[in-house]
Every structure is written in structure tokens, then in C-alpha cells.
Amino acid sequence: xxxxxxxxxxxxxxxxxxxxxxxxxxxxxxxxxxxxxxxxxxxxxxxxxxxxxxxxxxxxxxxxxxxxxxxxxxxxxxxxxxxxxxxxxxxxxxxxxxxxxxxxxxxxxxxxxxxxxxxxxxxxxxxxxxxxxxxxxxxxxxxxxxxxxxxxxxxxxxxxxxxxxxxxxxxxxxxxxxxxxxxxxxxxxxxxxxxxxxxxxxxxxxxxxxxxxxxxxxxxxxxxxxxxxxxxxxxxxxxxxxxxxxxxxxxxxxxxxxxxxxxxxxxxxxxxxxxxxxxxxxxxxxxxxxxxxxxxxxxxxxxxxxxxxxxxxxxxxxxxxxxxxxxxxxxxxxxxxxxxxxxxxxxxxxxxxxxxxxxxxxxxxxxxxxxxxxxxxxxxxxxxxxxxxxxxxxxxxxxxxxxxxxxxxxxxxxxxxxxxxxxxxxxxxxxxxxxxxxxxxxxxxxxxxxxxxxxxxxxxxxxxxxxxxxxxxxxxxxxxxxxxxxxxxxxxxxxxxxxxxxxxxxxxxxxxxxxxxxxxxxxxxxxxxxxxxxxxxxxxxxxxxxxxxxxxxxxxxxxxxxxxxxxxxxxxxxxxxxxxxxxxxxxxxxxxxxxxxxxxxxxxxxxxxxxxxxxxxxxxxxxxxxxxxxxxxxxxxxxxxxxxxxxxxxxxxxxxxxxxxxxxxxxxxxxxxxxxxxxxxxxxxxxxxxxxxxxxxxxxxxxxxxxxxxxxxxxxxxxxxxxxxxxxxxxxxxxxxxxxxxxxxxxxxxxxxxxxxxxxxxxxx
Numbered sequence: 001x002x003x004x005x006x007x008x009x010x011x012x013x014x015x016x017x018x019x020x021x022x023x024x025x026x027x028x029x030x031x032x033x034x035x036x037x038x039x040x041x042x043x044x045x046x047x048x049x050x051x052x053x054x055x056x057x058x059x060x061x062x063x064x065x066x067x068x069x070x071x072x073x074x075x076x077x078x079x080x081x082x083x084x085x086x087x088x089x090x091x092x093x094x095x096x097x098x099x100x101x102x103x104x105x106x107x108x109x110x111x112x113x114x115x116x117x118x119x120x121x122x123x124x125x126x127x128x129x130x131x132x133x134x135x136x137x138x139x140x141x142x143x144x145x146x147x148x149x150x151x152x153x154x155x156x157x158x159x160x161x162x163x164x165x166x167x168x169x170x171x172x173x174x175x176x177x178x179x180x181x182x183x184x185x186x187x188x189x190x191x192x193x194x195x196x197x198x199x200x201x202x203x204x205x206x207x208x209x210x211x212x213x214x215x216x217x218x219x220x221x222x223x224x225x226x227x228x229x230x231x232x233x234x235x236x237x238x239x240x241x242x243x244x245x246x247x248x249x250x251x252x253x254x255x256x257x258x259x260x261x262x263x264x265x266x267x268x269x270x271x272x273x274x275x276x277x278x279x280x281x282x283x284x285x286x287x288x289x290x291x292x293x294x295x296x297x298x299x300x301x302x303x304x305x306x307x308x309x310x311x312x313x314x315x316x317x318x319x320x321x322x323x324x325x326x327x328x329x330x331x332x333x334x335x336x337x338x339x340x341x342x343x344x345x346x347x348x349x350x351x352x353x354x355x356x357x358x359x360x361x362x363x364x365x366x367x368x369x370x371x372x373x374x375x376x377x378x379x380x381x382x383x384x385x386x387x388x389x390x391x392x393x394x395x396x397x398x399x400x401x402x403x404x405x406x407x408x409x410x411x412x413x414x415x416x417x418x419x420x421x422x423x424x425x426x427x428x429x430x431x432x433x434x435x436x437x438x439x440x441x442x443x444x445x446x447x448x449x450x451x452x453x454x455x456x457x458x459x460x461x462x463x464x465x466x467x468x469x470x471x472x473x474x475x476x477x478x479x480x481x482x483x484x485x486x487x488x489x490x491x492x493x494x495x496x497x498x499x500x501x502x503x504x505x506x507x508x509x510x511x512x513x514x515x516x517x518x519x520x521x522x523x524x525x526x527x528x529x530x531x532x533x534x535x536x537x538x539x540x541x542x543x544x545x546x547x548x549x550x551x552x553x554x555x556x557x558x559x560x561x562x563x564x565x566x567x568x569x570x571x572x573x574x575x576x577x578x579x580x581x582x583x584x585x586x587x588x589x590x591x592x593x594x595x596x597x598x599x600x601x602x603x604x605x606x607x608x609x610x611x612x613x614x615x616x617x618x619x620x621x622x623x624x625x626x627x628x629x630x631x632x633x634x635x636x637x638x639x640x641x642x643x644x645x646x647x648x649x650x651x652x653x654x655x656x657x658x659x660x661x662x663x664x665x666x667x668x669x670x671x672x673x674x675x676x677x678x679x680x681x682x683x684x685x686x687x688x689x690x691x692x693x694x695x696x697x698x699x700x701x702x703x704x705x706x707x708x709x710x711x712x713x714x715x716x717x718x719x720x721x722x723x724x725x726x727x728x729x730x731x732x733x734x735x736x737x738x739x740x741x742x743x744x745x746x747x748x749x750x751x752x753x754x755x756x757x758x759x760x761x762x763x764x765x
Contacts (some may be wrong), residue, residue, distance in 0.1 A: 048378035049149035056141035068232030187239035264659030378595035384431030400691035421448035430584035459649025460561035479742035520630030531559035545610035571669030582615035648684035657687035
């Protein structure tokens with residue numbers, strides 16, 4: 001039977017197919033040749049993250065153990081309690097009368113490990129001694145806590161472990177789950193691919209992958225996570241190249257150190273060693289088989305099987321891994337039963353990195369401005385942050401905004417959520433102790449503590465009165481004092497664009513009031529009257545001296561906070577008042593060290609006397625009255641204690657709510673509002689003050705001191721209805737503070753001439 005000739009079109013098709021295959025193979029070969037010269041595995045010394053640390057914590061006499069959260073601080077730093085004598089760094093022991101701590105060494109500060117004893121009296125530190133020498137020692141600091149790591153554009157901390165230091169149990173568990181034939185294939189495992197295809201066909205979906213560890217490493221290091229055929233092909237070629245260039249152990253070491261294993265707040269966790277420390281608070285060498293299985297199981301879906309976000313799914317995945325180990329004979333039945341019955345315990349809540357992403361963003365920008373260059377890889381940045389205050393601030397802001405939304409349902413807007421910011425400064429050093437720039441950094445990286453410029457409203461009024469006090473130092477009898485009388489009555493000003501008639505928020509007028517009453521009750525008309533008498537330039541100059549750099553209005557509306565400013569500017573300005581008018585520029589960084597410990601940069605915050613101590617004290621005294629009797633008085637009913645000065649802020653249209661308050665040692669600022677500047681419908685007392693008080697109650701010590709009275713300030717008894725010196729005939733007498741040169745000399749002319757008072761004064765009685 002004759003053979004049918006092959007159709008010409010078929011020959012041409014075969015030829016075209018062969019040419020295409022040849023061309024494809026040639027392209028892949030050329031791509032592989034290119035990769036062989038460009039691909040390189042990371043080394044332990046490559047791209048070390050920039051490490052960011054908090055501030056050291058000073059242990060000092062009179063420190064309250066509970067209020068300072070000392071035990072929490074120890075746990076955060078990896079210390080653990082013991083019941084016997086402390087014998088090694090990292091141990092501590094508590095009793096009714098003492099706390100013994102074996103301090104870690106601090107190589108960068110050249111401090112060796114040492115055992116100390118905190119003798120206690122009524123929960124306060126009475127004495128600090130070295131245990132071995134029985135000698136008093138001071139100062140003593142707990143070492144700084146690691147806050148974050150920065151590598152490129154991401155937040156991460158990596159602890160590179162040589163393969164030889166990783167226990168065999170950990171290696172075998174990962175290989176069992178991810179690539180059982182790792183030491184047998186050459187980058188691509190045909191058997192695993194066939195097994196995955198069969199499983200997917202049987203189960204009717206994409207349920208199993210066939211990528212080897214080498215392919216996974218190539219994808220993680222060199223390619224995007226997007227699932228496409230082209231990417232898969234490139235990944236396979238790269239895996240073959242890596243296998244040809246490197247030993248199996250080198251590839252496995254890189255994989256175990258580069259694999260992504262979830263999040264600790266805003267910080268990405270990479271590598272087996274870092275995962276062991278972040279999730280279980282221990283070295284990889286100390287992991288149990290149940291903990292090892294959980295970490296190995298997370299490789300498939302780091303956030304899906306996170307023990308923090310999804311504990312039940314994490315346990316299910318862990319048990320799948322344990323079952324695979326049992327099937328392979330790695331675990332006995334008894335070990336398997338014990339492991340799957342082991343409850344999940346993670347140490348992330350206390351042993352995690354301090355979640356301060358807004359703060360880290362700010363310090364990176366500040367470092368570039370101060371140093372004139374970006375921070376080098378591997379450097380260590382020692383900051384001013386207090387991780388405990390930061391955690392409290394983050395918790396308070398989130399819970400406080402949620403409570404406001406629950407109390408006022410109109411505030412809950414899914415498209416534009418209610419926002420806020422919280423800032424804490426040490427007014428003596430300018431150090432930023434806590435910075436929360438929003439309720440969720442992952443959703444919005446916009447830092448409302450620094451980048452947002454909003455109208456402060458009545459929060460600005462203390463600066464108006466401060467400028468008046470400062471100007472009055474030379475005015476003598478004409479000076480504005482806390483007892484000066486101001487008319488709270490209807491008035492119209494020429495604003496330059498037409499007549500302007502300021503109103504109080506309740507649309508009521510109170511007649512003649514003292515300056516103290518005007519600020520305590522946040523009255524608008526008296527503030528504008530005082531601003532008119534002092535002059536806009538004088539107020540603007542005072543604000544500039546206090547560190548406010550934002551443009552300010554050039555009309556009387558400035559007195560009511562019409563100019564936009566940042567929370568950082570206002571908080572820092574109030575901090576200067578707590579220090580007698582001494583401005584210390586806010587800073588996030590204490591020092592920067594190179595990877596080898598050499599100093600690169602040290603912070604020297606700018607200090608200057610912005611206003612006189614006398615004027616600053618008068619402003620502080622008025623704001624103490626705000627908290628005691630004025631618009632912030634409900635802070636006391638919410639549990640606020642101690643000596644505190646502060647001021648609420650509410651803007652026109654109720655778009656912004658503020659409260660900034662301070663003690664001699666701490667200044668705290670809170671802002672609440674919407675990013676799109678929609679109306680809150682709430683005052684600063686209603687929206688910002690509750691958050692501020694919730695935070696202050698937890699951080700202001702019970703023995704916080706009162707503000708020191710400077711030498712040039714005197715106290716006099718006055719009649720509040722006249723502002724003059726009180727006599728025995730006055731029905732009401734109150735103590736008021738004055739700059740000595742501006743103190744009243746005239747006795748009350750309404751209730752009596754003060755004959756006996758003048759006589760006593762003449763004889764020094």
C-alpha cells in the first residue's frame with residue numbers, strides 16, 4: 001500500500017515549531033548566562049539593617065516601681081524572674097523589700113554586666129547598690145530597647161544565622177514541609193512538580209505548589225510576587241543558575257535567613273532566628289518541636305498562619321506539619337501526641353519591637369536634616385523614645401477614638417475615619433518620648449503629629465496673654481496681669497476686609513472679667529481685646545520665640561488661633577512654659593554610632609530663653625486654673641491627679657479638638673479631627689481632653705512636683721471684682737500671682753479703703 005506523502009503545510013508547521021523551540025531555548029540559555037554573572041546570594045554582612053533603639057531608662061532613688069512599670073520594662077528587655085539568687089545577666093528577683101537585677105552589658109556605652117539591688121520602701125526605690133561590693137551606685141540605666149530596623153524602604157530586623165548554628169531539628173522540619181528532595185534535585189524537582197499537578201487535578205483546584213526551596217529563594221530575592229508564567233519561567237532559570245554557582249548549604253543558609261515570616265506591628269520579620277525571638281522570645285537553639293513546626297508552617301502563609309493574628313489557623317497548620325514529621329518517622333507517636341497537645345504561647349505582646357512607625361519616619365527625616373546625609377547601613381541610632389510611653393499612647397489613641405465613635409455615632413464614617421495624634425515631650429531635654437501620628441499606620445502613613453497643619457483655635461490664647469505679660473514688665477501700673485479687668489461685651493473691629501464681631505462659643509457675654517477668668521473659661525472677646533492692646537507683632541514675635549515656625553495671620557483673628565500649626569509646634573511651645581520660658585528644640589535622636597561602634601553624630605539640642613521666667617510662670621498659673629476650674633476641669637473627675645497646667649482648643653466650626661497639658665517634667669499634646677476637615681461637632685474638652693487624661697493618669701507620677709515660683713513673682717490677695725488689693729471689707733478675697741513690678745498697689749476702692757491693711761504694710765506686719 002503506497003505511503004501518503006506528508007502534506008507541505010505539516011512540514012512547515014513542524015519546522016516553525018522547531019525554530020520556535022530552538023529560539024526559546026536560545027533565549028533561556030542567554031538569560032541563564034546573564035544571570036550567572038549577575039545573580040549572587042546575600043551574605044551575612046550584606047545590607048545590614050539600620051538599628052533604631054529607644055532611650056535608656058534611669059533607675060534612681062524615689063522611683064515608684066508600679067508607676068514606672070519597671071517589671072514590664074525588664075520583660076521587654078528579655079529579663080526573666082528567678083526564685084533564687086541572681087547569677088547571670090538577664091535575671092531578676094523580686095521581694096517585698098528589694099529587687100535584684102543582673103544587668104546586661106552595654107557594649108556601645110562601654111558598660112559591663114553587673115548585679116545591682118534596689119532597696120525598696122513603700123514601693124519606691126530607697127537605695128541602689130552593687131550587690132557584690134555593697135556600694136551605692138548612680139547613675140544606673142536599663143539598656144535601650146530595640147525599636148525598629150530599617151533596610152531600604154522596609155522596616156525589618158534580621159539576625160543572620162550561619163547554617164552550622166541552626167539546629168538539625170529546625171532544618172529537617174523546614175525541608176519536610178517545603179522541599180523534601182532538596183539535596184537530590186538541581187533547582188527544579190520534576191517529581192514535586194508532578195506530585196503537585198496530580199494533587200491539584202484530584203482536588204480540583206490550585207491546592208499545592210511544586211516550587212523548590214531554591215525557586216522560592218530566587219523568587220524572594222530577585223522577582224516580584226506576581227503569579228505569571230513568565231515570572232515562573234525566570235524563577236526556574238534563576239534556580240538552575242543558583243544551583244550551578246553555589247553549594248546546597250549556602251542556598252539553604254540564605255533561604256533560612258531571608259524567608260519572610262510575618263509582622264511585628266509595622267516591622268517585617270525575616271529569617272528563622274528573628275522569628276524565634278519575636279514569636280517565642282528565645283534563641284532558635286531553644287525552640288521546642290511544636291514551636292519549630294509552627295514557624296515552618298508559617299512559610300506557606302506568614303500572615304494567614306500568624307500565631308498573633310490567627311492563633312487557631314496557626315495551630316491547625318502547626319499540627320499538619322507535626323503530622324508530616326510523624327509520617328516521615330522524625331517524630332514518635334508519643335512525641336507527636338505531646339506536641340499537638342502543646343498550647344500556643346507567644347511572647348510578642350511584651351517582647352515585640354516597640355511599634356513606633358510614625359516616630360521612626362520622623363527621625364529618619366530629622367537625621368537627614370541634622371546630619372546632611374542618610375544614615376549608613378548597619379548604623380545604630382539611639383533615640384529619645386520611651387517604648388512604654390509609646391505603647392500606652394498608641395493604646396490610648398486607638399481606644400479613645402473608638403470610644404468617641406461609640407458615644408457619638410455621627411463620627412463613624414467608613415470613607416473618612418476619625419483621626420487623632422498624641423505627642424509626649426521631655427521639656428527639659430526636648431526629647432520626644434512618644435509619637436503617635438494616627439490610629440493605623442498601615443492604612444495611612446501621614447503623621448498628624450508633625451505633618452498636619454490645623455487651626456489651634458483657643459489653644460493659642462495662652463500665647464496672647466503671655467505676650468501681654470511680657471510686654472507689661474516695662475509698663476508698671478499699666479501692665480496686664482492675671483487680675484486685670486477686661487470687658488467681655490459685644491465689640492466690632494475693622495479686620496481690613498470688613499467689620500468683625502467676635503463671639504464666645506455659647507454666644508453669651510459675661511461683662512467685666514479678670515484675665516484669669518477669661519482664659520480659664522476660654523472667652524474670645526477678652527482675648528481679642530488683649531491682642532489689640534499688645535499688638536499683632538508682639539504676639540507673633542512671642543510665638544516665633546517659642547519655636548512656632550508656621551506662617552501666622554497678620555490680623556486680630558490670630559488671637560483666636562486662626563493660623564494653622566502642627567501639634568509638635570504647640571506641644572513644644574507649651575513645654576517651654578513649663579521650664580520658665582526656656583525653649584529646647586524637640587529632637588528624636590540622641591546619638592548615632594557606626595556599625596563598629598565609632599560615634600558618627602551626637603545631638604546637641606538648641607536652647608534659648610524665649611520669654612522671662614516671670615511671664616512664663618504667670619501663663620502657667622492661668623493654665624493651672626484651666627484644669628482646676630475652667631474648660632478642662634472635668635479632667636479631675638476623670639481621675640487626673642497632681643499639679644498640671646493645660647489648655648483646651650476648639651476651632652471655628654468645631655473642626656479640630658485639642659488639649660495640651662504639662663507638668664514640670666512632661667508635656668503631652670493631643671489632637672482629634674478628620675483629615676478632610678469635616679466638622680467634629682465637639683469641643684476640645686469633649687474630644688481631646690478624655691484621651692489626654694486617659695494617657696496622663698497612667699504616666700504622670702503621683703509625686704510629680706509643683707511648678708517652681710521664680711524670684712520675680714509675688715502673691716497678693718485681691719478682690720476679683722476690682723482686681724485691686726483686697727481689704728477686710730471685701731466679701732471675696734483670692735490669692736493671685738504677679739510680676740513684682742506690676743503687682744497692684746491700690747486697695748479695693750469699692751468695698752473699703754484698706755486703712756488697716758496700709759498700716760500693717762507700713763510697719764511690715
